[in-house]
Amino acid sequence: MQIPAPSDLRLFARQSPTPMAVLGPDGVIAYANNAFTRLLPADAPFPEGRRPDELPFHARFLRVLEDGLAQVALTGMEQLVEMGDPSAPDRELASCRLVPLPGGEIVVEVHRHAEVERLRAALRDEKVLRRQSDMLRERGRLLFFDVVNELPVFVYMQRRDYSVAYANKKTLAFYGEVGGRRCYQMFGGRDDPCPHCPTFRVFDTGEPVDWQFTDDAGRTFHIYDYPFEDENGEPLVMELGVDITELKRVERELFQAQKMRAIGVLAGGIAHDLNNNLVPIIFNVDYALGKADNTPMEAPLAEALRAAYKASELVEQVLEYSRQQEVSRSPLHLTPLARENLAILQGTLPDHVRLDMDCSADNDCVLANPSQVQQVLLNLCRNAVQAMPGGGTLSVRLSNLHLDSQKEAPHSGLALGDHVVLTVSDTGHGIEPGSAERIFEPFYTSKSKSGGTGMGLAVVHAIVTCNGGTIHVDSVPGRGTTFTVYLPCTATPETKTLARETRPAARSTGRLLLVDDDAGALQAMQRVLRDAGYEVFTASSGQEGLKEFFRGKGRFDLVVTDQSMPGMTGMEMAARVLEHAPDAKVVICTGHVEARLEAQARLTGVAGFVMKPMSPRTLVENVNKFRM
The missing domain is CATH 3.40.50.2300 (Response regulator)
Known part of the structure; x- marks a missing residue:
């Protein structure tokens, strides 16, 4: 039974069939209800204003009551003591409940045998229910953490002091054991808290937030933060991190594809008019140059013709990049093509640049267009030479890579199976970290002062991807750059002997x-x-x-x-x-x-x-x- 507030106690006790009395701080009975008064003989004095031992209660009752009151005074907690019937010492029929009140008063409830049993049963049931509730709560908690531990996203819980209260298996796989580390040490590799941490908005507002985070390993996660609390009611933030690194890569590729389509539309719109203007320029300057041998006009006309051809090459690169020129592809062996072109290139290299070539691919056959592959190779080599104005080594490698699973892939996005790997490395000045992600963008160049158009690597990227391959760049400023091209292998075609065709001699007129x-x-x-x-x-x-x-x-x-x-x-x-x-x-x-x-x-x-x-x-x- 819940004891009412002192102000309501008299009203409650007056209607209660349970004998109740209130003892003041001095041990004197301040109030006794009718049921309590009926415990006394008819000729006994009225209990209010008297101490219990001044009333005709049995000695055992008074002794147990005194001990119980002493326990209440000592512990400040409710006591339930067994005693004999205060009016009938030969019958063990009663129990006494002592409840402390604010201000030092104590409520005395006397329960006869049947009431005592009901009270004990209620207390037992309450303990059983509480124990069952605790067991269910603990089972639910264990089940919750078992499920969270197996989730394919990282989940961890953070306290206000930046300590990590919990981390699931995915989190530990990404960042290692918690080991007392703070969240900024574990996820950001920092020595101090991250500025403007969104997680603390959850502590402050109690509302969930979501945001994106890129760790020091380059992985990107979409973060969802929710308010939470531990078993003791301490506030926590539960954080779920979904790995979107691959999604971001696809997003970048889609963005690149959108730019390609935009340039394709632009190229298709201007190519006709631009080429029509270039044709008479090239033809007329070439014609005039043929008439200006050994005259002062020869040099400026030759310079104008070179500029016109350079403009025509730029138009061709834009069209190549936009993939509007569909080319025929056939099985192609890269080793002879690479050797032939590198032999020609070697004759044009500056004296201070050394060519190191290794064409050791056992399977060098790909489905591609020879002119396009030649363009990829020469563009990469020219870039490498330009990156070494003070001299260095240009290294070209042809090798093979076989992939049985994505776990073995050196880069994401590679298809399974056999690949021919073309590697072009230099020992030049390298690429600045902020520029590495932009070098394949059309018209982006770091060589604008030396006449770069920004289309060379964009064309290389377009050709490689158009042929089902991928290209990656690794660069260390001051130490050099390596471009790696992966092209899927194709079956080697059968060699057939063709009859020599006889064609009539070409007429000189028509x-x-x-x-x-x-x-x-x-x-x-x-x-x-x-x-x-x-x-x-x-x-x-x-x-x-x-x-x-x-x-x-x-x-x-x-x-x-x-x-x-x-x-x-x-x-x-x-x-x-x-x-x-x-x-x-x-x-x-x-x-x-x-x-x-x-x-x-x-x-x-x-x-x-x-x-x-x-x-x-x-x-x-x-x-x-x-x-x-």
């Missing part, structure tokens, strides 16, 4: 139809082809080209048409021509070839493509080739 909407490009190409001995007819649009073709009754050895023209594209014009003259040869002249355009050309019967911009010699060679 009749050509040249179609282009840009007057400058049209005039420049016409002049070059006429100087090469061809009879050239021109048209400034697709519609006009059709009229000229049928006006000439189809007696053209070759039709060379621009692709991007208003009104009618070159492909549409070619389809009309080939529909009426299936034996005609039509070549599309364009700045970039999309996969869809290439497929359409095969279906239509187009002979091939000539890429803009080109040199006068390249134009003539292509016309000679397609005219045969």
Whole structure:
């Protein structure tokens, strides 16, 4: 029974069937209810204002009561003492409950035998329930921590003093044993607390927070912090960390892909006009240079021609990076290609740069385009040479890597199976840590003062990934840089002996139809082809080209048409021509070839493509080739 507050005690006791009395600090009965008064004989004095030993209670009752009151005074805690019936010493029927009150008063409750048994039973039940509740709570706690310990995310609990109260298996696998370390020592490798730690907002507000954290090993986690408390009620913060390192890597690759698509759109939009402008510049400067031998105009014209070719190379790199030029791929052995190109490169190296080459790959066959692989190799080698202005060693290695599981992978993202590994290292000045992640971005360069365009490594990255491979860079400032390219191996093709084809000798003259909407490009190409001995007819649009073709009754050895023209594209014009003259040869002249355009050309019967911009010699060679 719960004892009411002293102010309500008289009202409660007056209605209670249980004998109750209140003893003051001086041991005098301050109040006794009717049930307590009925314990006394009818002629006994009224109990209030008297001490218990002044009333006609049995001696045993008084002795036990005195001992119980002494225990209450000593411990300050409630006591339950057994005694005989205060009015009938021969019967052991009662128990007395002594409850201390504020102010030094003590409540005396006298329970007869049946009430005592009920009270004892209630106390026993309460203890059993409390013990069962404690057992269930402990089982639930153990189950909770068993589950948390096996979670695939790191979970730990932190106190206000930065100490770690608990860490699950994943946390220990990442950061080792707790060993009394503070959280900033364990996770950040710091000697002092992290500034602006979000975890302490949970202690202050009691509200959960989430944030991201990158540890000193480069792993990135999304953190979820929740308010918690231990079994003693001490406030804690429970922290869950989800490893998003791989997600961040994919996110960076998607961002890179988005930039590539954006540049692809840009390249597709400007390539036609830019190439059309470069064609007459290159052709006319080349023509003028041929007429300016041994004159003061020769040097400036040669310089202008070099600049025009450099601009055309930049357009080609942008198109290569944007992957709008789909290239054919076939099984390719890298060792002979590397040896051939490195032998040529060695002759152009400065005296203070030494080439160290090791092509020891047993399986060097990949599915790739030779020109693209050559571009990757030479771009990486040129970068390495430029990084060693004071001299050093350029090392090129070809080796193999076989992966049976991702645990063995030297870098994330590598596919299982066999790889050819191309490694290009230098002993130069290295890459600054802040720049290492940006070197594959288009137009990012640290060599702007020396004429760098920022497209070389971007093109390398695009070619490697387009061929199903990956590229990684490791660099130490002042000690050098290593680029590692992984390309998946492919089956070595069977060697077949082909019969030698006999082709008729190329004619030195022929009749050509040249179609282009840009007057400058049209005039420049016409002049070059006429100087090469061809009879050239021109048209400034697709519609006009059709009229000229049928006006000439189809007696053209070759039709060379621009692709991007208003009104009618070159492909549409070619389809009309080939529909009426299936034996005609039509070549599309364009700045970039999309996969869809290439497929359409095969279906239509187009002979091939000539890429803009080109040199006068390249134009003539292509016309000679397609005219045969």
